[in-house]
Amino acid sequence: MAGGRNQESPYGVPRKGASPFNVSRRGFIKGMGAAAVAADALLERAAAAPVAEPGSAENPVAGPVKISLKINGQDRQVTVEPRTTLLSALRDRLDPPMTGPKLVCDAGTCGACTVILNGKTVYGCSVLALDAVGKEITTVEGLGTPDKMSPVQAAFVEKDAMMCGYCTSGFVTSVTALLRDNPNPTLDEVREGCKGNFCRCGTYPHVFDAALAAAKTSGGAAK
Numbered sequence: 001m002a003g004g005r006n007q008e009s010p011y012g013v014p015r016k017g018a019s020p021f022n023v024s025r026r027g028f029i030k031g032m033g034a035a036a037v038a039a040d041a042l043l044e045r046a047a048a049a050p051v052a053e054p055g056s057a058e059n060p061v062a063g064p065v066k067i068s069l070k071i072n073g074q075d076r077q078v079t080v081e082p083r084t085t086l087l088s089a090l091r092d093r094l095d096p097p098m099t100g101p102k103l104v105c106d107a108g109t110c111g112a113c114t115v116i117l118n119g120k121t122v123y124g125c126s127v128l129a130l131d132a133v134g135k136e137i138t139t140v141e142g143l144g145t146p147d148k149m150s151p152v153q154a155a156f157v158e159k160d161a162m163m164c165g166y167c168t169s170g171f172v173t174s175v176t177a178l179l180r181d182n183p184n185p186t187l188d189e190v191r192e193g194c195k196g197n198f199c200r201c202g203t204y205p206h207v208f209d210a211a212l213a214a215a216k217t218s219g220g221a222a223k
Contacts, residue, residue, distance in 0.1 A: 067130065069133065071139065072137070072141060072142030073142065083128070085124065085125050085127065085128060086115065086128065087113045090139065091103065098141055100139045100169045101113040102170065111167065111170040111197030112166060112169070112198075114196070115139050116136075117135055118136050119177070121174050121196070143173070152172055152176045155211070155213040155217065158210070159207075159209045159210040161209065161210040162203060162206075163199075166200075167199045174194055174197050175207075175210070175211045178193035183215060185215060190208050
């Protein structure tokens with residue numbers, strides 16, 4: 001053969017002769033028609049399918065989105081990304097921010113970021129802001145003020161239940177939720193209710209005393 005080259009491609013497929021892909025003009029037109037019918041059917045099915053809500057598994061949120069969070073009884077507008085945690089939304093995205101919940105471990109272990117979500121305590125660093133939409137969010141700021149403290153806050157002051165104070169807001173929030181569910185807890189129940197909060201200063205005895213003292217105030221109603 002000229003130039004010493006054979007009639008096969010480098011992949012061993014003959015360059016000449018009948019191709020396995022030969023299709024007649026009539027067959028090609030019939031195939032295109034069937035494909036068009038199938039495409040129309042798929043389009044009709046897609047149009048009839050229900051539209052998924054933003055943020056659902058079928059229609060995930062991408063990029064910044066403006067949401068409304070109900071914080072301490074007020075609707076607050078905030079722009080977040082899908083990955084933004086509730087803690088970050090409260091501290092970094094609101095104007096003015098809610099700085100009561102603290103960022104410490106950022107791993108859902110220390111309890112400094114504790115907030116109350118629909119009546120239950122959660123770690124703010126472990127909940128996405130998008131998952132808190134439509135729910136009642138209570139931070140330590142919503143429990144009382146320096147001029148009008150809640151029974152729990154007043155008991156923490158009376159019993160000196162703080163040292164550096166960095167974990168205090170989380171303890172106050174956890175004790176508040178505990179007393180709402182159990183107005184007259186025992187010491188063991190108080191310890192159980194605070195087990196998700198960590199105090200590096202070791203002020204636990206004073207925290208427990210404050211919780212028991214608050215339980216005796218206003219029938220334990222930590223409002």
